[in-house]
Amino acid sequence: MPLIEFEGRRPTVHPDAWVAPTATLIGDVTVEQGASVWYGVVLRADVCTIVIREGSNIQDNSVLHAGPGETLVVGPNATVAHSCVVHCSSVGEQALIGNGSVLLDGASVGDRTLVAAGSLVTPGAQIPGGVVAAGSPASVRKPIDGTSSQMWVETNAAYYRELADRHRTGARSVGLEQAGDAGVEQG
Numbered sequence: 001m002p003l004i005e006f007e008g009r010r011p012t013v014h015p016d017a018w019v020a021p022t023a024t025l026i027g028d029v030t031v032e033q034g035a036s037v038w039y040g041v042v043l044r045a046d047v048c049t050i051v052i053r054e055g056s057n058i059q060d061n062s063v064l065h066a067g068p069g070e071t072l073v074v075g076p077n078a079t080v081a082h083s084c085v086v087h088c089s090s091v092g093e094q095a096l097i098g099n100g101s102v103l104l105d106g107a108s109v110g111d112r113t114l115v116a117a118g119s120l121v122t123p124g125a126q127i128p129g130g131v132v133a134a135g136s137p138a139s140v141r142k143p144i145d146g147t148s149s150q151m152w153v154e155t156n157a158a159y160y161r162e163l164a165d166r167h168r169t170g171a172r173s174v175g176l177e178q179a180g181d182a183g184v185e186q187g
Helices: 148-170 176-181
Strands: 024-031 042-052 071-074 131-135 138-143
Touching: none
Parallel strands: 024 042, 042 071
Antiparallel strands: 131 138
16 A cells, blocks of 8 residues: 655555555545555645544545545544545544535534535535434534444444455455456456
């Protein structure tokens, strides 16, 4: 995995975290114990600080960054799902940011909140804890308790910790010649 020092600031990854070999971490990034950073993710802390708290997961092809001198914190056991752009202040504990969502400058998402897939959290928006937010711009739709979204918020982090362990021990790079042996057509 590319770990890139920028102007003397370098990523720190806990030994019990898992970072995919194709993820890129730049500058002042901290990835805490049990967190996972998936394939194609970019955490660019060149002019900011990014902290991925314990047990959180940043899924494939998401990009995290913040403004100069700011700190972006993804809270414990939170999820940033596939292909999100997170350029905000904070994602709360056990929050879930749905696939393809965009969170902009100064925005924050509270604890145990689900931001629905494809939502746009506008600059400075404060999405409270314990709700489902959706839309463009995202707005609170309902409390999360008693909804199908509650299950995702409560189980996703644990599922991704287990899946990260499987990738740590079961994923390996194969050469093109080996891929061809597995029935993959070579061009």
